[in-house]
């Protein structure tokens with residue numbers, strides 16, 4: 001998959017591309033991250049990519065011409081990172097990971113000229129109800145969430161058990177030592193009994209989701225086992 005990122009600050013992506021899973025995904029040719037410097041599409045002497053807003057007021061606005069020109073070299077869906085967009089979630093990451101090529105525009109200052117949004121952007125994505133200085137971090141957040149879902153990048157059973165993938169939060173994790181500072185790892189995890197371990201993990205996922213994000217359980221169609229576990233969880237919680 002190819003992810004183009006249009007930015008005024010391409011160097012911000014150097015660390016992102018050169019570490020851990022993203023680096024391995026690029027080296028393994030599962031992923032190509034093509035960082036495009038918006039300024040290289042500015043044809044004037046000073047490479048001016050932004051200008052004052054019409055109507056006055058604070059801040060600068062990214063000019064339309066360099067963005068239109070840069071987008072001529074891309075194919076696939078165009079996303080604009082914006083606090084006004086639809087809130088990013090795992091479902092969006094899964095859908096986007098199935099695309100061959102996407103382009104993410106990182107805005108800056110007051111944002112980008114609205115004509116780019118009207119003519120070129122397929123949808124706007126927000127990473128939360130707060131305002132950042134630029135779209136570079138949101139672009140990395142979106143690219144990272146997508147990258148780990150591309151087949152071959154990490155093991156399928158690793159991301160399939162992550163929070164939100166199957167509509168539940170993940171269960172707790174433990175590693176060695178089996179006892180630390182007087183706290184022991186739950187016995188079942190040391191038992192080697194895979195059926196019991198799976199059931200314990202499912203129960204913990206259901207419990208966490210019920211306690212932390214009951215909203216995402218509202219539309220869930222529970223299996224027979226999940227119904228039994230939910231009954232146990234509610235009884236246990238009532239006793240406390």
Ligand SMILES: C[S@@+](CC[C@H](N)C(=O)[O-])C[C@H]1O[C@@H](n2cnc3c(N)ncnc32)[C@H](O)[C@@H]1O
Nearest residue numbers: 081082083107110111126127131132134135138
């Ligand atoms: C200072 S913000 C502009 C905010 C804009 N004037 C507004 O109030 O909607 C500059 C850029 O940062 C990015 N940005 C800021 N907050 C964001 C968020 N929560 N999600 C996605 N992108 C964000 C966008 O690309 C935006 O164009």
